[in-house]
Amino acid sequence: MEDMNILEFEQAIAELNLEIGKLRTAAQRERRSDGEVQANALEKRRDELTTQFFARLEPWDEVLLARHKDRPYSLDYIPFLTEDFIELHGDRLFGDDGALVGGMAAMSGDPVILIGQQKGRDLKERQKRNFGYVRPEGYRKALRLMQLGEKFRRPIVTLVDTPGADPNVGSEERGISEAIAHNLREMAALRTPTIAVIIGEGGSGGALGIAVADRVLMLEHSIYSVIAPEGCASILWRDPSRGPDAAKAMRITAKDAKRLGLADEIVTEPLGGAHHDPEGTAAAIREALQRHLNELSALSPSALLAQRFAKLRGFGQFLSAPFA
Amino acid sequence: MEDMNILEFEQAIAELNLEIGKLRTAAQRERRSDGEVQANALEKRRDELTTQFFARLEPWDEVLLARHKDRPYSLDYIPFLTEDFIELHGDRLFGDDGALVGGMAAMSGDPVILIGQQKGRDLKERQKRNFGYVRPEGYRKALRLMQLGEKFRRPIVTLVDTPGADPNVGSEERGISEAIAHNLREMAALRTPTIAVIIGEGGSGGALGIAVADRVLMLEHSIYSVIAPEGCASILWRDPSRGPDAAKAMRITAKDAKRLGLADEIVTEPLGGAHHDPEGTAAAIREALQRHLNELSALSPSALLAQRFAKLRGFGQFLSAPFA
Amino acid sequence: MPDWFRRRPREDQDGANDKSAPAPASVVEAVPEGTFTKCAKCGAILFTKDFERDLKVCAKCGHHHRLTADERIAWTVDEGSFVEFGNDIAALDPLGFPEYSRKLELGRSDPNGRNDGLVTGTAQIGGNLCVFGVVDFFYARLAGTMGSVFGEKFMRAADKAITENLPFVLFCASGGARMQEGLLGLMQMAKTGASVAQLAEARIPYICVLTDPTIGGALASYASLGDVIYAEPGANVALAGTRVAQQAQTQKPPANYQTSEFQWEHGFIDKVVPRKEIAITLSRTLTFFAGGIASQTETKASPVLVTPPDSPTAAKRNGAEGGH
Amino acid sequence: MPDWFRRRPREDQDGANDKSAPAPASVVEAVPEGTFTKCAKCGAILFTKDFERDLKVCAKCGHHHRLTADERIAWTVDEGSFVEFGNDIAALDPLGFPEYSRKLELGRSDPNGRNDGLVTGTAQIGGNLCVFGVVDFFYARLAGTMGSVFGEKFMRAADKAITENLPFVLFCASGGARMQEGLLGLMQMAKTGASVAQLAEARIPYICVLTDPTIGGALASYASLGDVIYAEPGANVALAGTRVAQQAQTQKPPANYQTSEFQWEHGFIDKVVPRKEIAITLSRTLTFFAGGIASQTETKASPVLVTPPDSPTAAKRNGAEGGH
Ligand SMILES: [Zn+2]
Numbered sequence A, B: 001m002e003d004m005n006i007l008e009f010e011q012a013i014a015e016l017n018l019e020i021g022k023l024r025t026a027a028q029r030e031r032r033s034d035g036e037v038q039a040n041a042l043e044k045r046r047d048e049l050t051t052q053f054f055a056r057l058e059p060w061d062e063v064l065l066a067r068h069k070d071r072p073y074s075l076d077y078i079p080f081l082t083e084d085f086i087e088l089h090g091d092r093l094f095g096d097d098g099a100l101v102g103g104m105a106a107m108s109g110d111p112v113i114l115i116g117q118q119k120g121r122d123l124k125e126r127q128k129r130n131f132g133y134v135r136p137e138g139y140r141k142a143l144r145l146m147q148l149g150e151k152f153r154r155p156i157v158t159l160v161d162t163p164g165a166d167p168n169v170g171s172e173e174r175g176i177s178e179a180i181a182h183n184l185r186e187m188a189a190l191r192t193p194t195i196a197v198i199i200g201e202g203g204s205g206g207a208l209g210i211a212v213a214d215r216v217l218m219l220e221h222s223i224y225s226v227i228a229p230e231g232c233a234s235i236l237w238r239d240p241s242r243g244p245d246a247a248k249a250m251r252i253t254a255k256d257a258k259r260l261g262l263a264d265e266i267v268t269e270p271l272g273g274a275h276h277d278p279e280g281t282a283a284a285i286r287e288a289l290q291r292h293l294n295e296l297s298a299l300s301p302s303a304l305l306a307q308r309f310a311k312l313r314g315f316g317q318f319l320s321a322p323f324a
Numbered sequence C, D: 001m002p003d004w005f006r007r008r009p010r011e012d013q014d015g016a017n018d019k020s021a022p023a024p025a026s027v028v029e030a031v032p033e034g035t036f037t038k039c040a041k042c043g044a045i046l047f048t049k050d051f052e053r054d055l056k057v058c059a060k061c062g063h064h065h066r067l068t069a070d071e072r073i074a075w076t077v078d079e080g081s082f083v084e085f086g087n088d089i090a091a092l093d094p095l096g097f098p099e100y101s102r103k104l105e106l107g108r109s110d111p112n113g114r115n116d117g118l119v120t121g122t123a124q125i126g127g128n129l130c131v132f133g134v135v136d137f138f139y140a141r142l143a144g145t146m147g148s149v150f151g152e153k154f155m156r157a158a159d160k161a162i163t164e165n166l167p168f169v170l171f172c173a174s175g176g177a178r179m180q181e182g183l184l185g186l187m188q189m190a191k192t193g194a195s196v197a198q199l200a201e202a203r204i205p206y207i208c209v210l211t212d213p214t215i216g217g218a219l220a221s222y223a224s225l226g227d228v229i230y231a232e233p234g235a236n237v238a239l240a241g242t243r244v245a246q247q248a249q250t251q252k253p254p255a256n257y258q259t260s261e262f263q264w265e266h267g268f269i270d271k272v273v274p275r276k277e278i279a280i281t282l283s284r285t286l287t288f289f290a291g292g293i294a295s296q297t298e299t300k301a302s303p304v305l306v307t308p309p310d311s312p313t314a315a316k317r318n319g320a321e322g323g324h
């Protein structure tokens, strides 16, 4: 099982579950207790295997988990994170980007602005969401909503899940770079608490464009990466298939980000990953959000900004003179 | 000559000038003094006629003058209004609108942001300038430059000359209304002195989108109108050819605007209109601009804003209770 | 059945900038006794009682018919909560514009003693106290246009919102700036824009609901400046009236051109909200801005359950007799 | 003539996000004695002396060849005015990334003792004192990418601009965020963005000049945030590297796709400025921001008149030996 990746592993587990189901059905039909005993043993075995497997996940497994087709997306979490979400649309400039949703909501009665990058599950939805690749309109909508939050001193929560910013002609034409850059500058100075949660793929500048925040949380099996592992492998080794090596080299896991001081907290996922229990995962996110929002809300705007700038200014590792 | 419009009048004057020229040439060639005397008499007659004609201009004549094909446009004035103009392009969102130019300049050494609506003279230039119809990109570029001016406390001068905002599909798609509205709100609150000069056609909301200012100056033969006279006539009388009547009814001349308290000063044009002496007209504009800028620069930002809001809030004429 | 139906107030007014489709879009005809109403869009014959229970939304095609101010108030705000103000000024005819005095005469005989299409007051929506404005497109056949009284009432309503720290909710329906007041009409765009700047400075929530039609100078000023902008389905929302638009097009417009849905697609409207959902949506929105999102049960019952007043125009100014 | 030409530093670096065309765009080859230089674009054989007098702009096709930091300094700022700072920190290899330490080794042997491609100092341009930064694309074959040292030097330069109230002029040339530092590299986008927010807060002018190439995370952060943004003709300016772009396109890109001119057309660059005009343009720009526009005669002579240092890399750090 050492070299098995997450998808093969899940296939194996699914087969075990099938077997367990069969045993149970047979046991019930035939009123035999030994089938039940066998099934219980298999279940135990399955859970042990899962625990073992998840204890030794490789970075590439984390990539596959973060991109998992069943992984909950922003709109899957939002009903569990907040009440009375009213989605607001449009950047008031050009259009409405389906890859980025946002609006007004309340978290246990406290109003927040909620913004999330959004992938689609079926083909139609994927097209509508542009496969999660955010266009300039998306970043500008996000900024508009963040500024709405700032104006009325509402905290801002962003859910990050994108393979990256949209690289197509239309997006270059409409200033995808400008849109991201603009957000980086404005988010640094928002006079309201901000929390970013990486829930899936934290894809490069496309993720960062809504992830400059007072606190950055990462789901246990999310990733956050300067470039997609395949892209890195292409550049380094002219071989995109060496993504797993690049994933390892770039340190893209939640644990790595935490160790580097670039994620503030890792939110634990249920065994097997968030898609095994979206509601439970949402509850864990919500608990963390509320804890951090409580801390941040206690700060004055100027103290909040001082803290945020101290954090942003501290990003990086280098030697200071005199050198060793 | 009563019913003659400005174009026919100019034709008549041109014919007189031709005659004067002929007389002069013949007089010189033949060394006769009586031709010279005749020419001088005709010249005197021409100037009298011009003075008389311009003393009784009808509103529709002002429309024709404001739209005159030889009338100087923003870029014709700019070299005489300022030094070292550096044109800056683009709205940093979508594009660069040729119907609106702007940039950094200095007026007698003092830095200003200069913005102007721009028509084109030949067909190619007209297309490039979209016939002076400003698109969303133009208003957004103007706002960006105004905000640049505000950030560095540079005064803002706008030159207004447009038949109106662009009404085409692309402009509706990209929020022409939003762009104008946005400017109205932001210009009201700019913390730097602002002066708008109506140099030609002050066409409705398309003009106002860069004309909310501390001071509004109008060239003597410019117009400023809630709707194009032809459009007004269409609605009122279902007859666009009744533009002259509508021009009269709507009170669109500089004098009307001054009388209504909506223009602060009328800048005199040379006899025959600005196109007879663009440089002289520019000098008159510049003199007025500097006088007003000196007054405005003496105010603190808060005094400036208080004055501007008092002005904007006072727009309108109505009866207050108790009614007569 | 020529004598069976009586004509309702014409919706196709001849106010400035009301260049909507030549054929009235929403003319509603009813049996003298008011038993039947014919849908202005699909021609369906509806029981007037059902039609009004449906808030004048056609049960067959969903067409949202235009409402009077009193209908809007009765069907949007909490029963009996509307307290009107702003009728202590009166319109003038500052330019002596053709036919204008006749229209103002019509206004002076308004059964509610109102001085303009813009009706302002305070009201509660789902228990949320707010300043509430609504434009009556039918008032004095002036198409909800913006004249001096409009601008002043808007400003006074905004001022009240600022001084009493209340959010400002405005239902728009307008042909634009009022041609009959010339440049004074145009300047109401600047005045309302400045007023919104003051709302923004004071961090007062300003929420717009665009209804049919919101065009010209209205959309290019106050109607595009809401912190949140909602719109009714199918409303004509555009800068250029459709007739102007048709002339100007070089590019074939899309099927939903210049509607709420078109503006939503292009990012200028947050949400298209069916009439029966607007009260609850506004209630939640106001709760967000008030500091806590109310759960749905705390808001008033869905407005479809509220019986409208038998005769909308007969509803008392304070709404005391509205509803059941 | 295989032995006639020697290779100049390769411009096609393998740094993160440098996905520019596989064939180096600007490889310049010269006779060993340096008599001749071949244009990297049109292949013209030019006298090196002429080529350098032309600031490495091809006299035949106008191609702007990439410059080292020292060439840029010598050809842009007032002679001898550059005073470097920022080399008192040193890069680390925080992730132990493949091959990175070898590159850092290369950097440590830099003849100027520089610690990064970003070179920072103070300088005068046309007599205007400013903080001056320039990215050396050739440094340590790292393609001007943004690692921890880059971000820190950028921030310290911005801080100096703030504390000494100087404008900040930055010449960009970068492949983007530095892959070899993983998420720390990505976070330099956030760090430089925050730094620009602090410049803005302090109202310090920040002027960017985009040179070939400015792509990826560089364009999506500090390079898009100038108060004024200039660019050299023909530079590659884009989010996505051309290889990535080619894969992603669903829409045929225009001929000038991802160049300065393309970005200018789309409103993201204020002006495309030929290299020989950049010093005077910057000088006027700085004068605008300093409070008075100098007339052209007050600025230094056009840089085309300044003889470049014989060997650019041999120019002393303070530029004392630069020029003639
Ligand atoms: Zn119907």
Ligand SMILES: [Zn+2]
Pocket: D039, D040, D041, D042, D043, D044, D058, D059, D060, D061, D062, D063
């Ligand atoms: Zn060449």
